[in-house]
Amino acid sequence: MKNLADIMKQVQSMQSKMTDMQAKLEATTVTGQSGGGLVKVTLNGKGVLSGIDIDASLMKADEKDILEDLIVAAHADAKAKAEAAAAEEMKAVTGGLPLPPGLKLPF
Numbered sequence: 001m002k003n004l005a006d007i008m009k010q011v012q013s014m015q016s017k018m019t020d021m022q023a024k025l026e027a028t029t030v031t032g033q034s035g036g037g038l039v040k041v042t043l044n045g046k047g048v049l050s051g052i053d054i055d056a057s058l059m060k061a062d063e064k065d066i067l068e069d070l071i072v073a074a075h076a077d078a079k080a081k082a083e084a085a086a087a088e089e090m091k092a093v094t095g096g097l098p099l100p101p102g103l104k105l106p107f
Contacts, residue, residue: 017093022046028085032078034070041074043082045089049075 025045033040038058042051052074058067 014093021089021093025082025086025089028082030078030081030085032074032076032081034073034077039067039070039074041071041078043075043078045082045085047079047082 028045029042029050030045031040031042035055035058038055040051040053041049042053043049052071054067054071058070
């Protein structure tokens with residue numbers, strides 16, 4: 001039974017670390033860009049959009065489709081960076097506890 005008690009301690013420790021990790025991810029910001037930096041999108045570590053920066057040279061009526069595509073691409077870039085940051089944080093939290101491959105916590 002001592003082994004079970006050790007596992008419970010590890011789980012409690014992991015829960016505390018996950019709470020800290022979620023707060024850290026919310027405070028983390030990542031910026032994705034497209035069009036050579038003409039469009040930038042900022043997300044927090046949980047993927048919440050907090051800002052868009054569009055270069056004035058793209059503000060032309062006939063380039064609306066291009067601008068929309070660049071925004072989507074910048075968002076995808078930022079989201080990938082946010083997911084990578086979350087994965088790194090998760091490695092630190094679950095370092096001592098073996099979890100099945102592909103298990104995504106806390107999302």
